[in-house]
Amino acid sequence: MESLRERKKAITRRGIRDAAERLFAERGYDEVTVAEIADAANVSVKTLFVYFRSKEDLVFADTxxxxxxxxxxxxxxxxxxxxxxxxxxxxxxxxxxxxxxxxxxxxxxxxxxxxxxxxxxxxxxxxxxxxxxxxxxxxxxxxxxxxxxxxxxxxxxxxxxxxxxxxxxxxxxxxxxxxxxxxx
The missing domain is CATH 1.10.357.10 (Tetracycline Repressor, domain 2)
Structure with a gap:
């Protein structure tokens, strides 16, 4: 069973991806900034980069x-x-x-x-x-x-x-x- 910490990390990661996907769908990839994604996911830009190395990773991280x-x-x-x-x-x-x-x-x-x-x-x-x-x-x-x-x-x-x-x-x-x- 996953620890509480691991479950919270998974929830944060999913929240960031969901926010990015929603913003990309609304305005297009090139028109969305990392700061806007972080804000929509209720995390800091620094936290976003803990979970994803780049804006591009938000697109390709899902296998x-x-x-x-x-x-x-x-x-x-x-x-x-x-x-x-x-x-x-x-x-x-x-x-x-x-x-x-x-x-x-x-x-x-x-x-x-x-x-x-x-x-x-x-x-x-x-x-x-x-x-x-x-x-x-x-x-x-x-x-x-x-x-x-x-x-x-x-x-x-x-x-x-x-x-x-x-x-x-x-x-x-x-x-x-x-x-x-x-x-x-």
Whole structure:
């Protein structure tokens, strides 16, 4: 069981993230300052930096989607291609989130400040999926496994692409087709 101190830290961390997400959704990432986030979370700027190294970390600190994708790949039924598992996780995530991808784009949009963080995040997704696929195959990672992981991450990345942003109603249709685009 977690100590009271650890529970309080988790509550403070979540409060800071919630305040940041709300402000980013209202005004956009580039228009929100760290001081405003700290104020909205009822903490000092110094305290905010105890929990997050930078404003960018507020965007990329949550690994929930990555964890869900890897778990979905690992838990899929025999014969179900990994691409179908990825699409199913994304469909479920899109249905759960308030505002879904529209809120994501309003909050983070095309912020140049986030570009390098997004590239690092996609690389982390790729590495974790390579580990999972190699473990399933009972082998060390191979170039073929890496390529497959890149394709699976491509499905995730496409859900936040300008092409789907311009056609949000097409997301479910595209995700229904996506597994056929990636060899399972």
């Amino acid at each position: 929930e989607l990555l964890d869900r994708l890897v778990a979905g790949i690992a838990a899929r039924a025999e014969g179900v291609p990994p691409a179908r598992a990825v699409a199913d996780v994304l469909i479920a995530a899109a249905g759960e989130s308030a505002g879904g991808l529209e809120r994501y784009h309003r909050a983070y949009g095309e912020s140049p400040a986030l570009r390098s963080g997004l590239l690092r995040m996609w690389a982390e997704f790729e590495d974790r999926i390579v580990e999972q696929l190699a473990a399933e195959a009972g082998t060390a990672p191979t170039p073929a496994v890496r390529l497959h992981a890149i394709q699976l991450v491509g499905i995730v990345r496409t859900t936040t692409s300008p092409e789907l942003r311009d056609n949000p109603d097409g997301l479910a249709d595209w995700l229904a087709e996506a597994p056929g685009l990636v060899q399972g």
